[in-house]
Amino acid sequence: MKKLTVLAGLAAAACLMAGPASAEKIKIGVVLPYSGGAAEFGEQIDRGMNLFLSQNADAFGGHEIELIKRDSKRPGGDIAKNAVQELITRERVKLLTGFVFSPNAMASAPLVTQGKVPMVIMNAGTAWIPSLSPYIARVSFTMWHSGYPMGDYAFNTLGCKTAAIGFTDYPPGKDSRDAFTTGFEKAGGKVLEALPMGGPREVPDFTPFFQRVKNAAPDCFYVFVPAGNHSVAVVKTYTSLGMGDAGMKLIGPGDITQDTKLQDMPKEAAGMITAHHYSADYQTPTNQAFVKAWKDAYGADTTPDFMGVAGYDGMAAIAHAIKAQNGEITAEGTMEALAGWTFDSPRGSITIDPETRDIVHDANIHKVVLKDDRLGIEVIGTIPQVKDPCKANAIGKCK
Numbered sequence: 001m002k003k004l005t006v007l008a009g010l011a012a013a014a015c016l017m018a019g020p021a022s023a024e025k026i027k028i029g030v031v032l033p034y035s036g037g038a039a040e041f042g043e044q045i046d047r048g049m050n051l052f053l054s055q056n057a058d059a060f061g062g063h064e065i066e067l068i069k070r071d072s073k074r075p076g077g078d079i080a081k082n083a084v085q086e087l088i089t090r091e092r093v094k095l096l097t098g099f100v101f102s103p104n105a106m107a108s109a110p111l112v113t114q115g116k117v118p119m120v121i122m123n124a125g126t127a128w129i130p131s132l133s134p135y136i137a138r139v140s141f142t143m144w145h146s147g148y149p150m151g152d153y154a155f156n157t158l159g160c161k162t163a164a165i166g167f168t169d170y171p172p173g174k175d176s177r178d179a180f181t182t183g184f185e186k187a188g189g190k191v192l193e194a195l196p197m198g199g200p201r202e203v204p205d206f207t208p209f210f211q212r213v214k215n216a217a218p219d220c221f222y223v224f225v226p227a228g229n230h231s232v233a234v235v236k237t238y239t240s241l242g243m244g245d246a247g248m249k250l251i252g253p254g255d256i257t258q259d260t261k262l263q264d265m266p267k268e269a270a271g272m273i274t275a276h277h278y279s280a281d282y283q284t285p286t287n288q289a290f291v292k293a294w295k296d297a298y299g300a301d302t303t304p305d306f307m308g309v310a311g312y313d314g315m316a317a318i319a320h321a322i323k324a325q326n327g328e329i330t331a332e333g334t335m336e337a338l339a340g341w342t343f344d345s346p347r348g349s350i351t352i353d354p355e356t357r358d359i360v361h362d363a364n365i366h367k368v369v370l371k372d373d374r375l376g377i378e379v380i381g382t383i384p385q386v387k388d389p390c391k392a393n394a395i396g397k398c399k
Contacts (some may be wrong), residue, residue: 025064026322026329029087029117030100031080031108034071037201040228040260041100041307042071045122047298048311049097052319055293059316061323068093072100075170075200077107084108088115092203094329095120095321097314100307101128101200102171109133115274118321118334122314123307126171127179127346127390135331137338137357139317139350140310143175144226146253146275149363150222151183153381154251158273162190164213166206167224169196176224178254182395184222192216200226206237214243223252227305231256232264239268249273256366259305262375270370276349277361278306279377290346294357304346314343317352328355349385356391 012064028265030049034044046069053065070083080099085095088111096119099105105124112119118165119133134380154160163184173196181191193216198204200334213221221243223234238250254276276335280291280303290312294304305310317338322329324337339354351360365381390398 018122020180025066025246026060026095026327027068027091027093028318029084029091029093029096030067030069030098031072031083031087031096031104032069033073033100036073038074038100038228041123042098042182044260044305044307045098045100045311045314046138047294048308048313049315051293051297052315053102054297056316056319059319059323061326063178063322063327065322072098072104075101075103077103077131080104081107081111084111088117093117095318095334097318098122099124102129103364105129105136106171108270109136112136112331117330118329120314120317120321120338124172126175127388131397137317137335137352138359139314141277141306141359141361142388142390143172143181143253144388144390145277145359145361145386147176147222147224147365148183149178149365149383149386150251150253151180151185151189151274152187153273153275153365154180154220154222154249155184155189157381158220158249158251160184160189160249162192162218163220163222164193164195164216164218165222165224166195166197166209166213168200168226168230168289169198170200170315171198172226172279173224178396179390182393183389189242192218197225200230203229206233207241210237210241210243214241214246214248215392217246218248220249220251223256225256227255227258227307228261231258232261235265235269235272236330239266244268244271254278254306254366257366257377259303259377262368262377265375267370267373267375269368272368274366274368276306276366277363277365278309279364279366279379280304281377282346282379284346284348286344303312306347309346313343313347313350316343316345317341351385353387358388358391360385360387362386
């Protein structure tokens with residue numbers, strides 16, 4: 001497999017090479033889908049990482065950064081695991097990062113423990129992944145960050161007494177199902193249906209699943225699918241079956257209102273309610289500066305989404321860990337450096353929980369709105385600084 005090397009931008013490289021002669025080059029292994037149907041996810045994270053590198057040449061304590069990239073292609077786990085083994089044994093990377101899909105992170109966790117190479121997850125959202133190794137930290141989210149508060153919000157604010165759930169049948173989908181169910185039933189709601197709707201690789205025909213939900217006539221229909229074309233298909237199927245006209249509110253995690261796919265959805269998406277931690281439409285100075293820098297770097301017609309932000313934040317966390325250890329990277333030292341780390345992210349203030357090694361951030365309630373013939377996101381509520389509810393409540397594998 002071809003070795004890809006990226007330095008921290010031309011300006012950053014020049015600055016780093018001008019640093020102390022004793023500064024050590026730090027090899028970071030990056031495992032992302034660079035080909036296949038999920039390549040757009042890998043591109044988002046890759047761009048977020050590179051944007052941080054180009055803007056923050058001095059963040060690494062004078063050390064030169066080398067990104068060694070490997071293509072995980074799909075969420076099966078086998079390709080990613082082989083890539084991680086090669087990065088650890090042959091390339092001798094000091095850190096690992098990336099990981100869009102949960103099965104890939106799960107399959108790689110034993111190698112992380114055995115090799116004592118720290119992993120910073122930039123997307124994979126199944127709640128209990130960090131428990132698989134003491135050397136895993138996550139800067140992205142868990143499915144419980146959005147699903148659990150959405151369950152409460154659906155009952156107490158949207159007035160949904162009954163709900164149905166449709167989910168992609170792999171670990172994050174099951175996690176999202178459990179998160180929403182727990183929050184909704186705790187609030188007093190009743191789940192009428194919980195339907196697995198195919199796997200994450202190919203977009204299925206959602207019609208038979210949605211028709212079954214329509215027949216059950218719940219007040220709310222909570223849907224989790226992988227971001228991307230799956231989410232566009234969800235809105236189109238919901239619209240074509242007239243589920244909104246039948247009185248069923250479409251809700252879910254923010255994966256189904258991904259910034260890069262929002263304009264591909266029918267205008268009937270307006271009114272959809274999701275819970276999430278980021279939108280490019282956030283009107284904060286930090287996010288507006290981030291979006292401007294993104295468009296300056298990658299084109300006016302591009303936009304960052306939650307994966308792009310995770311790439312940016314993940315590289316900030318890695319920079320902090322490298323600088324804190326003065327380039328002498330160990331797995332234990334990296335986890336110690338990241339414990340309690342805080343950052344002013346485009347999504348808002350974030351922290352790594354020192355107990356769980358997982359992210360703490362705001363959970364925002366999003367409403368899809370139509371303005372000037374463009375779909376956008378409006379924040380209509382915020383639950384501040386949410387710790388992963390799965391671990392906070394010691395549920396299932398999160399105990």
